[in-house]
Amino acid sequence: MTSVATASTLEGLVQVGPRDGLGEVTVVSGGRHGIAVFKPAGSDEIYAVDNRCPHLGFPLHRGSVCDGILTCHWHHARFDLRSGGTFDQFADDVQTYEVIVRDDIIYVDPRPRRNDRVEHAQARLRDGLEQSISLVLAKNVLALLEAGAPAAGILEIGGRFGARYRESGWRSGLTILTAMGNVLPSLGPDDRMLALYHGLVHVARDSAGQPPRHPLDPLPNAAIPASRLKTWFRQFIEVRDSDGAERVLLTAIEQGASPADLADLLASAATDHAFLDGGHTLDFVNKACELLDLIGCRHAATILPSLTPVIARSTRSEELNSWRRPVDLVALLDPAFNRVDSLFANAGGNPDWRAPDELVATLLGDDPTAIVAALTAALETGAPPVAVSQALVYAAALRVAHFHTSNEFSDWITVLHTFTYLNATHQLMRRAPSAELLRGVYHGAMSLYLDRFLNVPPARLPEQRQAALDALPAGADDLLAHLDDTLDREQQVELAGQLTWRYLALGHDPNPLIAALGHLLLREDGEFHSYQMFEAGVALHRELAPVAPERANRVLVAVARYLAGHAPTSRAMLQTARTARRLARGEDLFDAID
Ligand code: FES
Known part of the structure; x- marks a missing residue:
């Protein structure tokens, strides 16, 4: 908009030209992309905006102005010429510049009016979540990272949004966001942006069209023993009373329960029945605890209540025929569960215990009675519960490594569910062990x-x-390039596993391989379980590598096989992220113009 200048303000200004001769639109150099100066017909006002549509970069001087609204002609985003504010959330507010008149000469101050880069990107990230617009999310994750904002702040925005704006609670999007937050240090620099972007896209999709949650309050003036709160919480979950459980949980948080105590409260209720919701529920509990590790426990009262409707409504596997017939697996566990307190209390006498191969073979076998007996015997002979849970998650990874592609495609998810459930039990056992x-x-x-x-x-x-294996290359870079090509083709499951094993067996550094697998995950339009497989596999690999390297290597074989079984996809998310990067670099996407 126009103002009258004093002599001292002219330094550094860009001269546009005499007021009288000014056309309806003039482009001058300045800013990052040139400045479009508009003098709408029939108006004395003059406006200056960045000559690049904030959506995909169309030159705005080619747009049209009507009633003070500038319309970009590529996707028809509309902007208030005076403020630069957009009416279309898929775009963004356009940068405006001050217009100055002195002696009837028009000048533009090329310094941007908006200098709140981080705050603006955070606000736009929230807009992108609310509107579920992938490009807005990609652009603003990129903007925040380039401005040096910490990844934890991005995870916090996504985590709080996802926990708040979905009445039925925690879902896969928040799990993906947390999983991607966990693996950030293992990824290449460009893929860190992709990881955060993928997580946020899935959070936004989960909340799209959903009613928000209305948070409850903790009990007033409460000073209730933690043991009673735990009892109440489990009672309320037992009768599927989510609201009652939420108030108890909030009271525990208000009373200063530690992260481990909160994990114990939630995990106890989530294991009162068998394998809730195909294993997802306990995985969600674990991931919520991990999200607080990433963004800070001060967010517990926002994040954790999103779990109570999930735990309360979950399908309990004892309700499923497969758990009751032909073998009643629930009844089979009763003897061990009847003395689980003493089993837990007396376990751990041998802190160096490692699961022998024979135990792993039994766990993968076809005799449920022998499996239960082997677990109980391991605990009774000194195995720490956390070592037993590690043995089981390793066995579940082997299930994936041995998965035969003659199965139904959807069966991949069945073995994945067990693996991620056991990963959750193991991570929770490390965090808050309990009977x-x-x-x-x-x-x-x-x-x-x-x-x-x-x-x-x-x-x-x-x-x-x-x-x-002998027919494959031996160099690390050659193997990684081969792996990259392999996952460009459908169903290269065995070759992906072989390349991974050969890389590791030859002693190459596992970190570039893990980063490469992360890239292969993030270049696809990943489905929920692929993110879980990668993240849990990397965690188990890192845990096993120092003590059982061959087992650790088999875990990454399982990861590579799973990813290969689900690639390639149409890669629409990658296309959007690449567009965001090109825009951030100032590239022209609309080459045909000018
Ligand atoms: S609306 Fe302007 S580039 Fe898409």
Whole structure:
């Protein structure tokens, strides 16, 4: 908009020209992309805006002005010429510049009026979540990272949004966001942006069209023993009373319960019944705890209540025929559960215990009675519960590594569910070990048993195919390039596993391989379970590598096989992210103009 200048303000200004001769639009150099100066017909006002549409960069001097509204002609985004504010949320507010008149000469001050880069990008990130617009999310994740904003701040915005704006609670989007937050240090620099962007896109999709949650309050003036709160919480979940459970949870938070105490409260209720919702519920509990690790426990009262409707409404696997017939797996566990307190209390006498191969073979076998007996015997002979939970998650990874592609495609998800459930029990056991959670370990073992026919026949591990391995390149870069090409083609499951095994067996640094697998995940339009597989696999690999490197390598074989089984996709998300990057670099996307 126009103002009258004093002499001292002219320094650094860009001269546009005499007022009288000014056309309806003039372009001058300045700013990052040139400045479009508009003098709408029939108006004395003059306006200056960035000559680049904030949506995809169309030159705005080619737009049209009517009633003070500038319309970009590529996707028809509209802007208030005076303020630069957009009426179309898929675009963004356009930068405006001050117009100055002195002695009837028009000048523009090329210094942007808006200098709140981080605050603006954060606000636009929230807009992108509310409107579920991928490009807005990609552009503003990029803007925040380039401005040096910490990833934790981005995770906080996404986490708080997802927990608040979905009445039915935590879902896959928040799990993906957290999983991607966990793996950020393992990814290449460009893929860190992609990881955050993927997480936010899925959070936004989960909340789109959903009613928001209306948060409850903690009990007033409460000073209730933690043990009573835990009892109440489990009672309310037992009768599927989400609101009652939420008030108890909020009271525990208000009373200063530690992160471990909160994890124990939630995990206890989530293991009072078997394998809730195909394993997802306990995984969500674990991921919510991990999200607080990433963004700070001060957000507990916002994040954790999103779990109570999920835990309360979950399908309990004892309600499923597969858990009751032909073998009643619930009844089979009763003897161990009847003495689970003493089992837990007396376990751990041998802190160096490692699961022998025979135990892993039993866990993958077809005798549920033998599986339960083997677990109980391990605990009774000194195995720490956390070592037992680790043995089970490793066995579940082997299930994926041995998954035969003659199964139904959807069966990938069945073995994945058991793996991620057991990863959750293991991570929770590391965080907040308890007798109640130990039941979850047994439940996971029963799910592993139920999956046994998905390894019939078992796919051979790469290490059992030496001739095929010998035919592959030996150099690290060659192997990674080969892996990249391999996942450009459908169903290259065995080759992906072989390349991964060969890379690791030759002693190459696993970190570039993990980063490459992360890239192969993030270049696709990933489905929920692929993110879970990668994140849990990387966590288990890192845990096993120092003590059991061959086992650690088999875990990454499982990851590579799973990703190969789900690639390639149409890569629409990658296209959007690339567009955001090109715009951030100032590239012209609309080359045909001018
Ligand atoms: S609306 Fe302007 S580039 Fe799309």
